[in-house]
Amino acid sequence: MRRFLPFLVVFGLAPEAAHAQVKRPLDHSVYDSWNRIVDERLSDSGQWLSYALNPQDGDAQLHVRAVMGAGAHSVPRGRDATFTKDARWLVFLIKPELALTREAKKAKKKPDQQPKDSLGLLNLSTGDVTKVARVKSFAVPDLGSGFVAYLLEAERAPAQEDDAKEEETPAGEGEAPDDKKKKDKKDGTTLVLRNLTTGEETRFEKVTEYVFAEDGSRLAYVVSAKDGEGDGVYVVTPASGDIAAIMTGTGDYESLAFDDAGRQLAFIANRNDNEADQPSYSLYYWPGSGEVSAVASEGATGLPPQWWVSDHGDVEFSANGRRLFFGSAPRPSPEPEEKPAEWEEVTVDIWNWRDPLLQPMQLVNRERELNRTYTAVVDLRDRRVTQLADTEMPQVDVGEDGDAALALGTSDLPYRQKISWDTPRYNDYYIVTVSTGHRTKLLEGFQGRATLSPEGKYLTWWDGREKAWFAMPAAGGEPTNLSAAVPHPVSNELHDWPMLPSSYGSAGWTDGDREFLFYDRHDIWAADPSGRRAPRNVTDGAGRDQNLRFRYVRLDPDAETIDRDEPMVLRAFNRTTKASGYATDRVDGDTPPRMLVMDAYSFGSPRKATDTDVVMFTRQNFQDFPDLWTSDLTFNNMQQQSEANPQISEYLWGTSELVHWRSTDGIELDGLLYKPENFDPSKQYPMMVYFYEKMSDGLHSHRPPIPGGSSISVSFYVSRGYVVFIPDIHYQVGYPGESAMDCVVSGVLSILERGFVDPKRVGVQGHSWGGYQIAYMVTQTDIFAAAEAGAPVSNMTSAYGGIRWQSGMSRMFQYEKSQSRIGGTLWEATPRYIANSPLFWADKVNTPVLMMHNDADGAVPWYQGIEFFVALRRLGRPTWMLNYNGEAHGLRKYQNRKDWQIRMQQFFDHYLKGAAPPVWLANGVPATAKGRSLGLDLVEPKAGVEKVTTGSRDGR
DSSP, rough: OOOOOOOOOOOOOOOOOOOSSSSSSSOOOGGOOOEEEEEEEOOTSSSSEEEEEESSSSSOEEEEEESSOEEEEETTTTEEEETTTTTSEEEEEEEEHHHHHHHHHHTTGGGGGGGGOOOEEEETTTEEEEEESSSSEOOOOOOOOOEEEEEEOOOOOHHHHHHHHHHHHHOOOOOGGGGGGOOHHHHOOEEEEEETTOOOOOEEEEEEEEEOOOSSOOOOEEOOOTOOOTTTEEEOOOOOOOEEEEEEEEEEEEEEEEEETTTTEEOOOEETTTTTTSSBBBEEEOOOSSEEEEEOOOTTTTTTTTTEOOTTOOEEEESSSSEEEEEEEEEOOOOOOSSTTTTTTOOOOOTTTSSOOOHHHHHHHOOOOTTTEEEEETTTTEEEEEOOSSSSOOOOTTTTTGOEEEEEEOOGGGGGGGGTTTSSSSSEEEEEEETOOOOEEEEEESSSSSETTTSSEEEEEETTTTTEEEETTSSOOOOOOTTTOOOOOBBOOOOOOOSSOBBOOOOEGGGOOOOOOEEEEEEEEEEOTSSSSOEEEETHHHHHHEEEEEEEEESSSSEEEEEESSSSEEEEEETTTTOOEEEOTTTTTTTOEEEEEOOOOOOOOEEOSSSSSEEEEEEEOOSSSSSSEEOOTTSSSSSOOOOSGGGGGOOOOOOEEEEEEEOOOOOOEEEEEEEEEOOOOTEEEEEEESSSSSOGGGGTTTOOOOOSSOOHHHHHHHTTTTTTEOOOOOOOOOOHHHHHOOOHHHHHHHTTSSSSSEEEEEEEETTTTHHHHHHHHHTOOOOOOOOEEEEEOOOOOHTTTTTEEEEEESSSSHHHTTOOOSOOOOTHHHHHHHHHHGGGGGGGOOOOOEOOOOOTTTOOOHHHHHHHHHHHHTOOOOOEEEOOOOOOOSSSHHHHHHHHHHHHHHHHHHHHOOOBBBBBHHTOOOOGGTTTOOSSOOOOTTTSSOOOOOOOOOOO
């Protein structure tokens, strides 16, 4: 293994002299008020848009703007907004004040006594807002206007009455909810149907579920009462107020579904069996008038023996309304009559080497498997039931929104053990005749994912071994290599993983399953799935000629195909400058794409109004937040519609630029360099290095000052006088640690050669895979004055046999085929596992190391951090590990993220700027002080007393 000579770095630098300036550096107090844009909506007419500004800590503010002309409204705490189809109203929820919610939780108030959401109705022509208190949910028709339905919370019970009820059943007495075999039935609450024009409201009591027909012509709802009185399914016609009782009687009614036309209704119910220990559901169908009937029940012809209609499955009509899909499942064994006594109960997990999935993975998936359902279908023309999926082939996808004659069946069951050590996953693929359920296996043991074309005529897949796209007639036949005649690679040319290479992706199908569109590194290709015509370059090679990347934008999220005759919008990305923009082209056009806009920004994927050519998108760079913009499809008249964080002008920021160098192996590399505002090349700055894998395409990404749960805030450090460097890394299989060294250290040296970075003040930070690479590098080089390695794998030999507890998966695949890139088993490549494990080289570490590794980490077991920490501690090296109790791989709790960012700054400021250390760094915080002291106060040296030290570059 190649080794870098140690770079001896002497610590001990005075802080930079402060100087007066109008702008101020970012500090940790800015986090709370820095906004995110959420819940963006564009009305179908393109006249209005809405969004919520959500601070990191605080109450959101809903904003509504006219896209053109005057008209703007805002509502405190508004969220989850929806425009009515006619764009006359905006309907939304109003969240309770965060302070009141926290106060109620602090007082340990019961859920019923805590603040609840309200409903907001904004009249867009007048600006008037109507509010309704204590609302659970609301709905408006997708394609209809004039009405809104909302479900109220249960009435608040008096606190003393609630407390009295709790005292009636002492803890440990009576039947616990988990012991009940039947559902714990409760009264529903009030459903309100409101006429938005007149304000007239109609109320329906004890409702648990409701759904509009897509055009708003009908509203179906379920009534459920604890005593069974009035139970049933009802349909109201909003325009007239007429109510029809579709089915009534004591029971549970669920899963209401209208067909697309709003005429037919389906649901499941156990009306005749609701008192049984295992109530059996039936699927009911109402044709829109007349009688309702059961079309599928336990024991029905077409369902397997001992199978029933599951209440965990979805009920859905096909697009043309002729088929009704539902979920069925084997009837589970009855629960025991009573649980064994505590002193008799045995709780044990049994790991069997023949199990398809490891026991931890089975336990993670246990509830999902207990509730798993299998797709079945009723042909409504003859009421024939057909079971499509089953326990041997669990997944079935029917083309044409459920109307296709053929479906694609998938099973990974024979290959599940391989999940532990191989990726992509293996599958068998079947073509299923929907009318009969007959299946034919087309692909066996295929490593990858196959899909059915929109009309169900072809099966397509990417073959990583062949590095090619294939298609096969769904009815059977020979596969066609769609990309064989493409003169350029269609597999990822930068692939550096020990697994099958991925494709560059696909755009989808044209109408009629005529052509399949896929990408090379630059351009879009169209292939005839029958193979009779050679593939053609849709973008005429313009991407490759200009070093651009063109990718199709699906403006209509519901469109399953690409219209050959209509202009299509493409996202364009300049691989040289990292600029981006939009272009336009046609699938059947004979001219190259026409650029609409290209600039030094990162443009988001545009969202088009349904009924007009108005589009909404984001535009950002390092200085500019990704605010909302609108335009028409020419992108000539772009208008900014939001200003989420105007306070950015008050703070020192910085610049971003693309840098280039060669790795130790001579590979040309790119990286990102961020410089402080008012950068002076004659000065020497401290530098932070951060990396993961390849990040240079994000040159124009905005980096707001938010408290991340795993990484540094680039803008925060740049604002405070640091240079920040983010290098790309290219890997050689078998040598992940050394590859990182070759790329990162050579990049750091290339920046040091420019003269504006102090070589004695270079720090490095990374998390997870980045944390591993840092842990490895500090065993090989002393170029860094301080390092933070978050959640690092330190010992690949022990990590190899570990579990990713969040998923329950074995970690073997990580090393053999995936990111860790060893490329062999522990027994085949033992020297590589040892050579790439920082633990075995811990005695070479001279760099102070901070780690964060949390005890609920479900990706990298936290004992990996422990192994490295105790090794460095045993060797007398300065090292610290922070464990945020109960946190996972990255921090989730806001208060922990802020605390983590403060500690990182204190650590790096101490080692890179000579700042005084905090108590936790200098002296630690003993367990006896846990919960009483965070140790964040700085330790200032007393006069005549030697300065507190936390370790030095050459200290032991």
